Amino acid sequence: MKNIFTSKLVWISAASLVTIAFISIILFHSTKTSVQVSANGDKELVRTHADTIDELLTELHIEKGEHDELSHAMSDTLEYGMDIEYSQAKTIEVADGASEEKVYTTASTVGALMKEKGIEVKEHDELSHKKNESLKNGMTLSIDRAFQVTLEDGTDEEKVWTTAATVDELLKEQSIAVDEDDRLEPKATASLDASTPVSITRVEKVVETKEEEMEYPTVTKQDGSLLEGKEKVVSKGKAGLIEREYEVTKVNGEVEDRVITKETVKQESQDRVVAVGTKEPEPERQTAVASASASNTSSSSSSGSASSTLQMEATAYTADCAGCSGVTATGVNLNTNPNKKVVAVDPSVIPLGSRVWVEGYGTAVAADTGGAINGNRIDLHVPNKSEAFGFGRRSVEVRVLD
Structure with missing residues (x-):
């Protein structure tokens, strides 16, 4: 129990x-x-x-x-x-322009962090992350601050917003192409800031082909059948035709330079041939001529005119021609005086500086010479090529006034 x-x-x-x-x-x-x-x-x-x-x-x-x-x-x-x-706080690296700072935050998104820290991103600034992106510990948040740059492209100028660090980056950002012949200031690798204007000078090289008239020379030959001092046109001569190829350089649309790169003769010029008399007059004839000359001089003096009249072959020219400087043999600048009445003469026939009257042209100054202006030949200055071509070649009366 x-x-x-x-x-x-x-x-x-x-x-x-x-x-x-x-x-x-x-x-x-x-x-x-x-x-x-x-x-x-x-x-x-x-x-x-x-x-x-x-x-x-x-x-x-x-x-x-x-x-x-x-x-x-x-x-x-x-x-x-x-x-x-x-x-738990996250550690975030904030690179704002040139400054860098380590910040601690419990914000969950990029936008919340920016609001918390009072960071403002303007319209043209660039943010490395979207504002709704979640923050992660150790993240680096970058802000590229935009600035305005003066951009001159040819004749166009504007101010553009950019975050580019170099000139090349700006051009890519603006989708601007620069050709090999264009002039860029400063160079593409140069650093960029608001105080650096960027200039592009547009250079264009084009080829132009023109047909131009070739002046013909005047050739003289002695003629024993003509009295001494007399001339006779044996052959009028004919202008030739030459095709010239130019390389034209245009800067921002304006012609800067024009260089002849090729010449092709399409039609040869024909010389103007003038016979110059060498025959001496007979004594009696000479006396008679002298008497007549004295009589004419006396008659001219009595009428108050000291002029002499010549029958000459006339052409027209302009300062704007191939190889022309635009300045006459006596220093008259026809580029700045396109409407000035000036004629080119043979100084042995009409002295330079003489005042002359030309039929169909008016009163002018003998202020120029020319390689083809020999003997009874005269060249009249006109403002443009169209008038020169329109004048052609003609026989005119020329009066030497003084």
């Missing part, structure tokens, strides 16, 4: 211990505090015996850094149903 009693006592003791342990466990868990913890956006319901926020974070293995954000003070007492928010 004693053994049975002892056995029952052992079982009752064991059952009591189990019951006490079970009750203790129930009491332990029933005394836990339930709180909502949001750590870096992840929410979790936590049951804890911690008395303070600090103890709770230690229990959750969370170490609060200097720049981290916590919804409560570390010393706050935990209460049932408390909502605790914790955000």
Whole structure:
């Protein structure tokens, strides 16, 4: 009986211990505090015996850094149903133009960080990331600040916004092509800032072909059948035709240079041949001629005119011709005086500086010479080529006034 009693006592003791342990466990868990913890956006319901926020974070293995954000003070007492928010700060490198700064933030997006730090990005600035992009620890955020540059392209000038670091980058940004012959200032590799104007001088080289008249020379030959001092046109001569190829350089649309690169004679010119008399007059004839000359001189003097009249072959020319300088043999600048009445003469026939009257042309000054102007030949200056071609070649009366 004693053994049975002892056995029952052992079982009752064991059952009591189990019951006490079970009750203790129930009491332990029933005394836990339930709180909502949001750590870096992840929410979790936590049951804890911690008395303070600090103890709770230690229990959750969370170490609060200097720049981290916590919804409560570390010393706050935990209460049932408390909502605790914790955000760990991220380290972000911000390169704003030429300045660089390391910032700490708990913002979740690029835009939120910029708002938090008061960073403004204007219309033409360039931001390395989109504003709705999530921030990541260690991220580098770059802002290229735009500035205005004066851009002159040929005859067009404008101010453009850019973030380009060099002239070449600006041209690519603006989709501007610069040809080999164009002139770029400053050079493509030069650094760019608001005080650096960019200029493109547009250079165009084109080939032009023109047919131009070749002047014909005057050839004289002695003729014993003509009296000395007399001349006779044996052959009128004919202008030739030459085709000239020019390389024309245009700068911003204006002609800067014109160079002959090729010449092709299409039609040879024909010489003008003049017979010059060498026959000496007979003595009687000479006396008669002298008498007549004296009579004419006397008659001219009595009428008050000191002029002499010649029948000459006339052509017309302009200062704007191939190989012409536009300045006459006596220094008259026909480029600046395109309407001046000037004639080219043979000085042995009409002295330079003489005032002459030309039939169909008017009063002019003998101020020029020409390689083909020999003997009774005269060349009349006109303002343009169309008038020169229109005049052609004709016989005119020329009166030497003084």
